Amino acid sequence: MSRRRVTLADLAEAAGVSRTTASLVMTGRGRELRISHDVEQRVLRAADELGYRPNAVSVGLRTGTTRTIGFVSDTVATSRLAGDMIKGALEAARERGVMLFIGESEGDPELERGLLHAMQDRQVDGIILASMFTRTIKVPKDIGPAVLLNALPRPASGLPSIVPDEIEAGRSAARVLLDAGHHDEVYVIGAGPTLRDVPADSVAAVERLIGIQETGLKIAGGRVCPDWQPEHGLAATRALLAEHRPRALICLNDRVALGAYQALGEAGLSVPGDVSVVSFDDHPIASWIWPKLTTVALPHYELGRKAVEVLFAQMAGEVEPGQVFRVPMPVRHRESVAPRS
Amino acid sequence: MSRRRVTLADLAEAAGVSRTTASLVMTGRGRELRISHDVEQRVLRAADELGYRPNAVSVGLRTGTTRTIGFVSDTVATSRLAGDMIKGALEAARERGVMLFIGESEGDPELERGLLHAMQDRQVDGIILASMFTRTIKVPKDIGPAVLLNALPRPASGLPSIVPDEIEAGRSAARVLLDAGHHDEVYVIGAGPTLRDVPADSVAAVERLIGIQETGLKIAGGRVCPDWQPEHGLAATRALLAEHRPRALICLNDRVALGAYQALGEAGLSVPGDVSVVSFDDHPIASWIWPKLTTVALPHYELGRKAVEVLFAQMAGEVEPGQVFRVPMPVRHRESVAPRS
DNA sequence: TCGCATCGCTAATCCGATTTAGCAAAGGGA
DNA sequence: TCCCTTTGCTAAATCGGATTAGCGATGCGA
Numbered sequence: 178m179s180r181r182r183v184t185l186a187d188l189a190e191a192a193g194v195s196r197t198t199a200s201l202v203m204t205g206r207g208r209e210l211r212i213s214h215d216v217e218q219r220v221l222r223a224a225d226e227l228g229y230r231p232n233a234v235s236v237g238l239r240t241g242t243t244r245t246i247g248f249v250s251d252t253v254a255t256s257r258l259a260g261d262m263i264k265g266a267l268e269a270a271r272e273r274g275v276m277l278f279i280g281e282s283e284g285d286p287e288l289e290r291g292l293l294h295a296m297q298d299r300q301v302d303g304i305i306l307a308s309m310f311t312r313t314i315k316v317p318k319d320i321g322p323a324v325l326l327n328a329l330p331r332p333a334s335g336l337p338s339i340v341p342d343e344i345e346a347g348r349s350a351a352r353v354l355l356d357a358g359h360h361d362e363v364y365v366i367g368a369g370p371t372l373r374d375v376p377a378d379s380v381a382a383v384e385r386l387i388g389i390q391e392t393g394l395k396i397a398g399g400r401v402c403p404d405w406q407p408e409h410g411l412a413a414t415r416a417l418l419a420e421h422r423p424r425a426l427i428c429l430n431d432r433v434a435l436g437a438y439q440a441l442g443e444a445g446l447s448v449p450g451d452v453s454v455v456s457f458d459d460h461p462i463a464s465w466i467w468p469k470l471t472t473v474a475l476p477h478y479e480l481g482r483k484a485v486e487v488l489f490a491q492m493a494g495e496v497e498p499g500q501v502f503r504v505p506m507p508v509r510h511r512e513s514v515a516p517r518s
Numbered sequence: 519m520s521r522r523r524v525t526l527a528d529l530a531e532a533a534g535v536s537r538t539t540a541s542l543v544m545t546g547r548g549r550e551l552r553i554s555h556d557v558e559q560r561v562l563r564a565a566d567e568l569g570y571r572p573n574a575v576s577v578g579l580r581t582g583t584t585r586t587i588g589f590v591s592d593t594v595a596t597s598r599l600a601g602d603m604i605k606g607a608l609e610a611a612r613e614r615g616v617m618l619f620i621g622e623s624e625g626d627p628e629l630e631r632g633l634l635h636a637m638q639d640r641q642v643d644g645i646i647l648a649s650m651f652t653r654t655i656k657v658p659k660d661i662g663p664a665v666l667l668n669a670l671p672r673p674a675s676g677l678p679s680i681v682p683d684e685i686e687a688g689r690s691a692a693r694v695l696l697d698a699g700h701h702d703e704v705y706v707i708g709a710g711p712t713l714r715d716v717p718a719d720s721v722a723a724v725e726r727l728i729g730i731q732e733t734g735l736k737i738a739g740g741r742v743c744p745d746w747q748p749e750h751g752l753a754a755t756r757a758l759l760a761e762h763r764p765r766a767l768i769c770l771n772d773r774v775a776l777g778a779y780q781a782l783g784e785a786g787l788s789v790p791g792d793v794s795v796v797s798f799d800d801h802p803i804a805s806w807i808w809p810k811l812t813t814v815a816l817p818h819y820e821l822g823r824k825a826v827e828v829l830f831a832q833m834a835g836e837v838e839p840g841q842v843f844r845v846p847m848p849v850r851h852r853e854s855v856a857p858r859s
Numbered sequence: 860t861c862g863c864a865t866c867g868c869t870a871a872t873c874c875g876a877t878t879t880a881g882c883a884a885a886g887g888g889a
Numbered sequence: 890t891c892c893c894t895t896t897g898c899t900a901a902a903t904c905g906g907a908t909t910a911g912c913g914a915t916g917c918g919a
Contacts (some may be wrong), residue, residue, distance in 0.1 A: 182875095184874095184875060184876080185875060185876055185877095186875075187875095194898080194899090195898070195899045196875090196876080196877095196899085197877085197878085197898075197899055197900080197901095198897090198899070200876070200878085201877090201878095201898090204876095204877075206877095206878095210897090210898085211895090211896060211897055211898080212897070212898075213897065213898090214898090216897080216898080230635060230639055231639070231875080231876065232579075232641070232874090232875055232876065233636075233639040233640045233641070233876095234575055234578045234579045234584065234638060234640060234641045234874090234875080234876090235579050235874070235875035235877090235904090236874040236875080236876055236877075237904095238573075238575045238576050238579050238874090238875080238876075238903095238904050238905065238906090239573045239875080239876050239877045239878085239903075239904050240877065240878095240904085241904080242875085243575065245619075245640070245642075246715065259601055260600055260601050263620070264622065267620065267622055268622075271633075274564075274636075276619050276621070276636055276637070276640060277619065277620055277621075278586075278617050278619060279604070279608065279610075279618055279620050280608065280612075280617070280618075281605065281608055289740065292612075294571060295574075295615075295617055296617070298571055298572070298573060298574040298575075299574045299586070299617065301577060302572070305649070345587055352883095352917080406806075407806045407807075432806065435807075439808060462803055462806070465747075465748040465773065465776055465803070466748075466776075467780055471916060472709075481769045510888060525903095525904095525905060525906080526906055526907095527905075527906090535868080535869090536868070536869045536870080536906085537905090537906080537907095538868075538869055538870080538871095539867090539868060539869070541906065541907060541908085542868090542907090542908095544906095545906095545907075545909095551867090551868085552865090552866060552867055552868080553867070553868075554866090554867065554868090557867080557868080571902090572905080572906065573905055573906065575904090575905080575906095576874090576904070576905035576906040576907090577905080577906060577907075578874095578906095579873095579875065579904090579905080579906080580873075580874050580877085580905080580906055580907050580908085581874085581875050581906090581907065581908095582874080649916060658917095726869090816891085
């Protein structure tokens with residue numbers, strides 16, 4: 178039986194002033210509207226004693242701003258990836274005194290509409306539309322202030338986007354090998370060797386390949402995987418080993434790399450002694466396997482954080498329409514790359 | 519420049535009735551308060567044409583209920599585990615037309631207080647207090663309607679708890695081995711052999727061991743790991759293999775099992791030919807490694823879902839104070855167990 | 860014809876804040 | 890002494906709905 182919340186009216190009565198005065202003091206507009214120092218102190222003291230906290234719902238109704246934002250993802254919340262993205266968004270939000278609604282659309286436009294409505298009905302100040310993997314999406318109409326996270330608008334929509342810098346990541350991966358002296362005999366697992374050999378809809382595959390090529394690293398060959406799962410990595414690498422003897426592999430993500438490790442092991446090849454491996458994503462398994470995998474990290478946490486930052490910047494009118502923010506993907510140097518002997 | 523939202527007043531004007539009447543119709547109380555079928559239809563048609571949706575903030579202020587619940591975890595949102603828990607909660611919430619606020623306390627009581635306040639200020643209807651791993655927690659005062667997810671109240675608090683049924687999970691794991699004919703030469707990695715050989719604060723370790731023992735399975739020995747990470751599993755299994763020749767291992771989670779796989783491989787022992795392995799959690803890696811790991815799954819999704827269900831049941835007064843709900847942990851039969859030869 | 864119940868709808872209040880407009884008292888200049 | 894500012898505070902309106910109390914018209918029985 179918790180006692181009723183303390184309202185502004187209670188506070189005003191306790192301090193012996195009007196609700197107006199109490200409100201002015203609590204919102205820091207006392208000076209501006211000539212409330213005496215004496216009265217101000219009285220109100221503040223009473224607020225402290227009563228433990229007064231303004232009812233955010235009421236404030237939301239009156240002011241139209243709720244200090245709340247919505248985070249809608251296709252199915253992001255379920256994957257590990259998502260966790261960190263949400264965590265980043267959460268912390269950036271907390272720093273601004275903002276709460277996060279989350280919702281998952283499961284890729285169903287109908288569900289998505291419902292979620293967006295539910296959030297708009299609750300007067301969210303803005304919305305983050307997040308995608309599980311980097312891709313282009315159609316932006317719903319009348320969405321209000323919003324940013325796209327890990328996604329780009331298909332027909333240009335004017336909304337800002339936050340995406341990982343996959344091209345630079347490709348360059349980084351290639352440079353790791355080049356720096357270790359691997360200039361040839363490098364194969365790609367998961368896509369390639371050309372830009373047309375990629376899984377459907379995969380922005381990441383294309384951009385990573387572009388980045389790799391830009392460094393001048395010569396790709397000796399590649400194997401596409403329909404999906405970047407361990408078993409496909411295993412099969413692709415087995416097939417590759419049947420015909421070639423690579424000195425280095427670029428795996429297009431860590432799960433594929435896990436499969437590659439297995440295939441290399443079967444073939445009696447050691448990592449990194451016989452074959453160096455570099456990968457992408459920095460999934461937790463990258464540091465759970467032996468040798469620990471050198472990989473270019475997807476900056477999930479930073480992406481989430483940046484999304485909130487950009488959302489607020491946008492609401493402050495500081496963002497160009499359609500501006501794209503690319504978040505750097507850092508290299509995690511571990512144990513799967515050795516100098517070319 | 520989206521046009522202003524349609525309000526009840528707009529709707530009333532369009533339908534040529536009072537706001538009261540419009541409200542009554544929209545809340546379904548038209549019959550009860552004798553609004554004629556004719557007028558009712560007029561209002562409904564106008565609502566449809568204008569696309570009227572009630573402002574949830576206003577409704578929240580007036581009725582005191584916001585169709586919103588808070589999900590506060592220590593650090594759950596970051597781990598994979600969390601994702602599914604949130605997903606389960608999210609879906610159960612959506613079925614009830616409820617939105618979810620999420621927050622992470624990072625285990626910091628001060629932060630937790632702040633989050634709970636922020637949620638209470640926004641008039642959440644209830645709160646789910648979630649923990650990353652099963653443990654006992656101190657429940658904050660004046661929290662209002664709430665349930666504990668993956669946690670038990672330290673001083674009894676009257677709040678209901680939802681936890682995985684770890685004891686039954688222990689039984690299940692043991693039974694998997696017993697059914698395959700493994701009655702002896704079974705070792706535990708991660709804890710044991712006695713109930714005092716467990717990592718600090720680990721409810722899961724204790725209960726899993728209890729369950730195992732209850733089946734009558736004879737535990738030949740065990741190795742504690744300070745933390746259930748792959749490298750500790752690796753070290754513990756190496757140490758075990760230096761002294762014993764197990765025919766089966768019960769790993770206390772999948773990450774530990776990953777380490778055990780590595781150690782067994784080094785020792786030239788094959789899974790499941792030489793050694794059967796059964797584990798707990800059903801982490802994604804369990805099906806990424808070879809042979810795929812037979813494991814007793816932590817039902818994250820179900821836990822999240824149940825939390826929302828219990829929260830609503832509790833608000834409806836259908837839950838005993840302090841009631842504990844144990845969610846079954848299903849066995850995922852895969853390829854790491856073979857009959858004892 | 861009067862009184863009373865029923866029908867169908869609406870005026871007014873409330874939720875808990877913010878914000879605008881303005882009032883009473885004190886001070887200052889002519 | 891009168892008028893005009895300035896000071897310090899408050900009454901009242903507002904946000905968008907839900908809810909309570911009640912009003913006018915009609916029907917019915919006596």
